Each structure stands twice: as structure tokens, then as C-alpha cells.
Amino acid sequence: xxxxxxxxxxxxxTKVRNKSFIIMTFLSPFIFVGIFALVAYLSxxxxxxxxxxxxxxxxxxxxxxxxxxxxxxxxILNNVSLEKAKKEAEIEKINGLLYIPKTENLEDLSKGxxxxxxxxxxxxxxxxxxxxLEKKVNSLKLKEAGxxxxxxxxxxxxxxxxxETFKGQETSKLGAGLKLAFGGAAGYLLxxxxxxxxxxxxxxxxxxxxxxxxxxxxxSVKPRVLLLGKIFGTTLAGITQxxxxxxLILVLMTVVTSIFGIDTAAASPSQQIMENSVxxxxxxxxxxxxxxxxxxxLINLIVMFILFFVGGYLLYASxxxxxxxxxxxxxxxxxxxxxxxxxxxLAVYVGVFTVIDNPHGTVSxxxxxxxxTSPVVMLMRIPFGVPLWQQIISVVILFATFIGxxxxxxxxxxxxxxxxxxxxxxxxxxxxxxx
Amino acid sequence: MEKLLVVNNxxxxxxxxxxxxxxxxxxxxxxxxxxxxxxxxxxxxxxRIINQITMPDTGSVILDGEPLQPHHIKYIGYLPEERGxxxxxxxxxxxxxxxxxxxxxxxxxxxRLKYWFDRLQIGDWWDKKIQELSKGMAQKIQFVVTVLHKPxxxxxxxxxxxxxxxNANLIKDEILKLRDDGATVIFxxxxxxxxEEMCDHIALIHKSNKILDGKLIDIKRQYRSNMFEIGLITPxxxxxxxxxxxxxxxxxxxxxxxxxxxxYKVKIPDSISTNDFVSYLTSQGxxxxxxxxxxxxxxxxxxxxxxx
Numbered sequence: 001x002x003x004x005x006x007x008x009x010x011x012x013x014t015k016v017r018n019k020s021f022i023i024m025t026f027l028s029p030f031i032f033v034g035i036f037a038l039v040a041y042l043s044x045x046x047x048x049x050x051x052x053x054x055x056x057x058x059x060x061x062x063x064x065x066x067x068x069x070x071x072x073x074x075x076i077l078n079n080v081s082l083e084k085a086k087k088e089a090e091i092e093k094i095n096g097l098l099y100i101p102k103t104e105n106l107e108d109l110s111k112g113x114x115x116x117x118x119x120x121x122x123x124x125x126x127x128x129x130x131x132x133l134e135k136k137v138n139s140l141k142l143k144e145a146g147x148x149x150x151x152x153x154x155x156x157x158x159x160x161x162x163x164e165t166f167k168g169q170e171t172s173k174l175g176a177g178l179k180l181a182f183g184g185a186a187g188y189l190l191x192x193x194x195x196x197x198x199x200x201x202x203x204x205x206x207x208x209x210x211x212x213x214x215x216x217x218x219x220s221v222k223p224r225v226l227l228l229g230k231i232f233g234t235t236l237a238g239i240t241q242x243x244x245x246x247x248l249i250l251v252l253m254t255v256v257t258s259i260f261g262i263d264t265a266a267a268s269p270s271q272q273i274m275e276n277s278v279x280x281x282x283x284x285x286x287x288x289x290x291x292x293x294x295x296x297x298l299i300n301l302i303v304m305f306i307l308f309f310v311g312g313y314l315l316y317a318s319x320x321x322x323x324x325x326x327x328x329x330x331x332x333x334x335x336x337x338x339x340x341x342x343x344x345x346l347a348v349y350v351g352v353f354t355v356i357d358n359p360h361g362t363v364s365x366x367x368x369x370x371x372x373t374s375p376v377v378m379l380m381r382i383p384f385g386v387p388l389w390q391q392i393i394s395v396v397i398l399f400a401t402f403i404g405x406x407x408x409x410x411x412x413x414x415x416x417x418x419x420x421x422x423x424x425x426x427x428x429x430x431x432x433x434x435x
Numbered sequence: 436m437e438k439l440l441v442v443n444n445x446x447x448x449x450x451x452x453x454x455x456x457x458x459x460x461x462x463x464x465x466x467x468x469x470x471x472x473x474x475x476x477x478x479x480x481x482x483r484i485i486n487q488i489t490m491p492d493t494g495s496v497i498l499d500g501e502p503l504q505p506h507h508i509k510y511i512g513y514l515p516e517e518r519g520x521x522x523x524x525x526x527x528x529x530x531x532x533x534x535x536x537x538x539x540x541x542x543x544x545x546x547r548l549k550y551w552f553d554r555l556q557i558g559d560w561w562d563k564k565i566q567e568l569s570k571g572m573a574q575k576i577q578f579v580v581t582v583l584h585k586p587x588x589x590x591x592x593x594x595x596x597x598x599x600x601x602n603a604n605l606i607k608d609e610i611l612k613l614r615d616d617g618a619t620v621i622f623x624x625x626x627x628x629x630x631e632e633m634c635d636h637i638a639l640i641h642k643s644n645k646i647l648d649g650k651l652i653d654i655k656r657q658y659r660s661n662m663f664e665i666g667l668i669t670p671x672x673x674x675x676x677x678x679x680x681x682x683x684x685x686x687x688x689x690x691x692x693x694x695x696x697x698x699y700k701v702k703i704p705d706s707i708s709t710n711d712f713v714s715y716l717t718s719q720g721x722x723x724x725x726x727x728x729x730x731x732x733x734x735x736x737x738x739x740x741x742x743x
Binding site (some may be wrong): 214220 | 518533
């Protein structure tokens with residue numbers, strides 16, 4: 001008699017037919033895309049406005065530097081007193097007035113420059129102006145010292161050591177970045193998935209207790225099978241929801257961007273800048289990225305990603321299930337939540353700080369075997385090259401721990417039934433294991 | 436008689452608490468077995484052991500000649516005291532699901548459900564959710580689910596709680612019919628009148644120990660106190676009362692009667708036979724009422740518990 005498929009089917013159908021689940025599945029992408037569209041719209045509004053700045057340069061050193069751009073308009077004033085300039089700026093609703101006094105030497109200049117405005121100016125604009133002035137002053141100083149700025153430029157040599165493994169495989173900084181991005185993305189995805197769907201599993205395990213159907217069920221099914229069925233059923237429901245989200249968000253994004261004609265790049269100004277600066281090199285960079293991706297152990301990565309993702313998710317799911325097994329109602333779960341998330345957060349920290357620093361150091365190695373951290377840490381290490389046997393051992397440990405966790409949860413579950421209405425403590429749970 | 440279930444010297448300890456101490460029971464095939472005892476005596480633990488929800492620390496359970504095994508769950512139907520159903524599931528789906536967990540095929544389960552739903556006239560609940568039903572209605576569904584897979588052994592823990600008298604009677608008749616069709620029933624309840632009506636055999640558990648076990652009728656014989664309820668019309672009530680009091684232990688009694696008579700419960704010593712007692716009474720006046728006082732299950736329950 002195999003009950004597992006039956007239980008998985010019931011759990012899946014109950015979750016998927018649940019009204020709030022359906023609403024969230026279809027509403028979330030709309031909210032997500034709505035927020036995105038709003039942000040994009042607002043920042044496009046922002047970039048449409050033109051900053052008007054008047055410049056009163058009494059030193060006469062910087063006049064050539066202020067070139068108006070589509071976003072900023074400079075108006076150079078001549079032979080006006082500071083007081084008058086200020087008044088005019090206020091009346092004409094000018095965004096700001098930059099005042100540069102006339103001084104004897106360049107050192108004093110830095111103390112005299114002032115920016116007047118109605119409200120505090122934006123940080124980025126101020127740093128732009130400061131940089132521009134600084135650059136000009138520095139080059140003037142160099143000239144004073146008798147050095148031509150052209151000479152300095154010519155003397156500067158860029159060093160970028162090319163990297164190669166002993167086996168002759170070319171590696172590069174770009175490659176390392178890509179590897180980290182891959183590991184980070186995998187870790188982040190796992191983290192998200194656990195946080196979103198872990199609670200769902202816990203609630204599903206408590207369900208039998210709150211509806212008091214538990215004794216009927218438990219006299220027909222082994223707790224281990226019931227818990228496994230719940231974990232798998234809820235996971236499948238979670239995957240369904242996740243897929244619907246991805247598809248809906250992609251579709252909605254396309255619709256929104258085409259209807260409102262929002263330039264997606266407008267939402268991220270930094271990207272715009274990057275595009276401008278490397279305009280010619282974009283093609284080259286794309287080629288490099290493709291090359292690097294080809295250099296990665298792709299098949300190994302994909303297989304291990306699936307194994308570690310599934311294994312890691314199941315392990316944490318079984319942790320949530322044990323919490324569900326130990327308590328009678330959701331209000332009692334608080335004290336157990338923190339310890340579940342701790343190892344996950346630790347894994348991300350180890351991944352971000354240690355693996356980047358030294359992918360094959362002792363710390364990285366140890367944490368890539370510990371099942372609670374291995375899904376994140378090992379996935380971040382694999383792109384840097386980890387022997388297959390190490391990967392296999394880590395996967396085996398992970399799945400063995402998952403099975404062990406389910407057994408542990410089933411044990412708690414069985415005993416928990418007999419203790420209706422009592423809030424369990426860690427000490428008691430430990431005692432239950434011995435029953 | 437053949438035994439369907441034999442529990443041998445079962446003990447179960449939870450931490451420091453001994454829930455069952457060396458309890459043995461034997462349940463005959465085709466009988467109704469009453470498992471009695473005050474709250475917290477250990478009845479539920481015993482039932483859970485039979486259902487393999489928990490394992491006994493020592494002792495063994497034999498079902499139909501075989502030591503209890505996981506596959507036996509399909510031969511047992513259990514209606515727990517803490518009962519409930521998935522609230523958001525529809526009645527029909529839920530019944531099918533629970534029946535399939537007990538090993539029925541979907542088709543089989545459907546046919547039998549149709550039979551039971553027609554029989555209890557609840558066919559139009561099929562698409563309702565449990566949370567839309569009243570407590571009594573949900574109990575009916577639960578009863579159907581318990582008996583659907585035609586178990587050899589039915590275990591009912593307080594089956595009548597939550598039912599109105601009409602439905603309680605309906606369920607009682609169904610249980611008796613199941614017994615007549617060959618099922619064996621273990622019946623745990625505090626309602627002594629249903630024990631009286633239904634049980635062939637009882638066992639009393641108190642403070643983790645079995646303190647009484649046997650056929651209900653044998654136990655009643657064992658607990659008989661030679662007490663008789665009498666009605667007597669005499670020329671002089673006061674004088675007769677006085678002489679009765681002198682000869683026997685007497686207690687006041689009241690029963691319905693259309694006569695103006697003396698009414699007493701009289702305990703007669705073993706040395707006097709009932710015939711002698713009756714001839715003594717007839718010599719005193721006209722005997723209108725003579726009945727042996729049979730101890731009720733409730734009396735036996737209270738007396739035994741108090742003795743221990």
C-alpha cells in the first residue's frame with residue numbers, strides 16, 4: 001500500500017485550489033509589475049526636468065568648463081554682484097547659484113567656492129560639480145609646477161595580469177565575477193524559495209492538528225509518509241506558483257513596456273552611464289562573457305545546481321516540518337523560527353565573504369560539506385573548480401540529512417499527538433525522541 | 436468462541452508516567468466489547484496501541500491470530516474521541532481520500548460511499564465543505580468514513596457524543612447491524628446506558644490497571660446483592676414494617692403502583708431462599724410487586740472504582 005502519491009496529490013490540490021493561494025498567484029505579478037512601472041515612470045519624469053544653474057565665476061578660470069547638457073543648463077554671469085545674482089536666481093526659480101570668488105592663489109580658492117540653492121542640492125549633482133572644479137584646479141596646479149597634464153597621461157601604464165591555470169585554461173577577472181554572480185544568484189534563489197514556501201509547509205503540517213483529523217490520519221498512514229507527502233505536495237504547489245509568477249511577470253513586463261513605451265533603461269541610470277562609457281566596447285564585452293560562460297563547467301554546474309537546490313530546499317522544508325510537528329498551533333512557532341534561518345544566513349555570509357576571498361580555503365571547504373550551508377557555499381565554489389568526488393560527497397550528506405530530518409520530524413510528530421495543548425520546550429522535544 | 440483481538444500484558448510508560456500496567460484483554464469475534472474507565476485511566480493509550488499509533492513498551496497484540504503488523508490498519512476502523520475532518524475539503528472528496536488511505540480503490544470507495552450516503556440520507560452533502568456542515572452532520576460523515584472499508588475490528592471512542600437522540604439511535608442501530616454482519620466492536624464510553632444496552636463483554640481500566648473484566652451478565656451476577664424490591668398490601672402497615680425491619684436489612688424504595696402498599700428494598704441473607712422469603716411475605720399480606728434488584732453497569736462502575 002503506497003500512500004505517498006495519494007497524499008502528495010491531496011496536498012497539492014488543496015493548496016492550489018485554496019482561494020488566497022490563487023489570488024496571490026495572480027495578484028503578485030500585477031503588484032510587482034505595477035510597482036516597477038511606477039518606479040520607471042517616476043524616474044522618467046525625473047530625468048525630463050532640466051536643472052538650471054547660474055555660475056558667477058569671478059576668478060574667470062572655469063568659464064570654459066561649464067558646458068550645458070540636456071539635463072543641466074549653465075548660465076554664466078558677468079560683472080554682477082553676488083547679492084544681485086542671488087536675488088535674481090530666487091526670482092527666476094533657478095535651481096542653484098555657484099559662486100567662485102576671485103583669489104590670489106589656487107589654495108585659497110577651495111575655501112571660497114559656495115553653492116547657493118533654495119533646498120539642499122542632490123548629492124550626485126554636488127559631487128559632479130566638485131569633481132569638475134577639482135580636476136580643473138589640479139591641472140592648473142600641475143601647470144604651475146611645470147608639468148603638462150598630457151605628459152602625466154602618457155606616463156601612466158595600465159596593468160592587467162592575464163590569468164591562466166596550470167592546465168593552460170585561460171581565466172580572467174570577468175570570469176571570477178561571473179562565477180560569483182552565478183553562485184550568488186543560486187544562493188539567493190534558494191533563500192527566497194525557502195522563506196516563501198517554508199512557512200507553507202509548516203502550516204500544512206499543523207493542519208491535521210488544528211482540524212483534529214490527526215488521529216484518523218495517523219491510524220492509516222505512517223507519520224514519515226505523511227510528512228514526506230506534505231513536503232513534496234507543498235513544494236510542487238510552490239513550484240507551480242513560482243512558474244506562474246515568472247511567466248506572468250515576463251508577459252506583463254513586455255506588455256507594460258510596449259504600451260507605455262517606458263525605456264527599461266530609464267529605471268536604472270547607472271546602466272545608462274555604463275552604456276555610454278563603453279558604447280564601442282559593448283560588443284567586445286558580450287563576446288567575452290559568452291566565452292567565459294563557455295569556459296565554465298556548464299553541465300556540471302547545471303546538474304549540481306538542480307541537486308543542491310532541490311536538496312537544500314528539501315532539507316530546510318523538513319526543518320520547517322519538524323517545527324510544525326512539534327507545535328499545536330501557528331502561534332507557538334515563533335521560538336523555533338530563528339534557529340532555522342540562522343544557518344541559511346550564515347551560509348550566505350560565508351559565501352559572500354569567504355568564498356570570494358579564497359574559494360578553496362579550509363573555511364570554504366568545511367562549510368561546503370555541512371548540509372545546512374552546503375547548498376549555498378558549494379554552489380558558489382563549483383564554478384571555481386571543485387573535484388567531482390567532493391561534490392558527490394556533499395550531495396550525499398545533504399540528502400542523507402534530509403531523510404534524517406524527516407525521520408526526526410516524524411518521531412516528534414508521533415509523540416506530539418499525545419501532548420495536545422501543551423507548548424513544547426526544546427527539552428521536552430529532546431525527551432520525545434527517546435519515546 | 437474465536438478471539439479476534441488478544442492483548443497480552445501490555446505496558447506503556449511516558450517519561451515518569453505509567454499509562455498502562457500489564458493490561459490484557461481478549462475480544463471475541465462478533466461481539467461488542469465495552470472498554471470502560473474514568474478519564475485518564477489509560478483507555479485511549481490502549482486504543483492507540485491497537486491502532487499502531489504508539490508501540491507498547493512490553494507485551495504483544497495479536498489480531499486475528501497474527502502479531503500486529505502495519506498492513507493490519509486496513510482491518511481496523513477507528514473513530515477517535517478527538518475527531519475532525521479537513522475543514523476546507525469537500526465531503527465526497529474527503530471520504531474518497533480517507534477510504535483510499537485505508538486501501539480501497541477509488542471505484543470501490545465510490546460505490547460504498549453511495550450506499551452509505553443513501554442509507555443515511557446524506558447524498559446531497561457530497562459537494563459541501565465540512566465547514567458548512569453542523570457538528571452532528573460532520574459526525575455522520577466521520578462514522579461513514581470509519582466503517583467504509585468494512586473493517587473486521589471497529590473501535591469507537593465515545594461514538595454518540597455530539598448526536599441528538601434520534602441520530603444517536605440511528606448510529607446505535609447501525610453499529611448493532613455491523614456487529615450482526617460479522618464485525619467486532621470495541622466501544623469506549625462513559626454513557627453507561629449504552630453499555631447496558633449494547634455490550635456483551637466489558638473491561639474496566641482504572642489508574643493504568645485492568646480491575647474488572649468479563650461478560651457483562653457474569654459481572655452482574657458477581658455483583659448481585661440479594662436485594663429485592665417488594666410491594667405488600669397489609670392490614671397494618673406500621674406493624675409489618677417493624678417486623679420486616681427486625682428480620683432483614685431494609686431500604687426505602689419507590690416504584691410506580693396503583694395500590695396503596697408498603698414499598699421496600701430488602702436484602703435477604705444467603706441462608707434464606709427466595710421461595711422462603713416469598714412465602715414469608717405472602718403470610719404478611721398480599722404481595723403486589725417482587726423484583727430482584729440487578730446492579731446497573733453504572734453501579735458496578737462506581738462501586739469498583741471506589742473499592743480501588
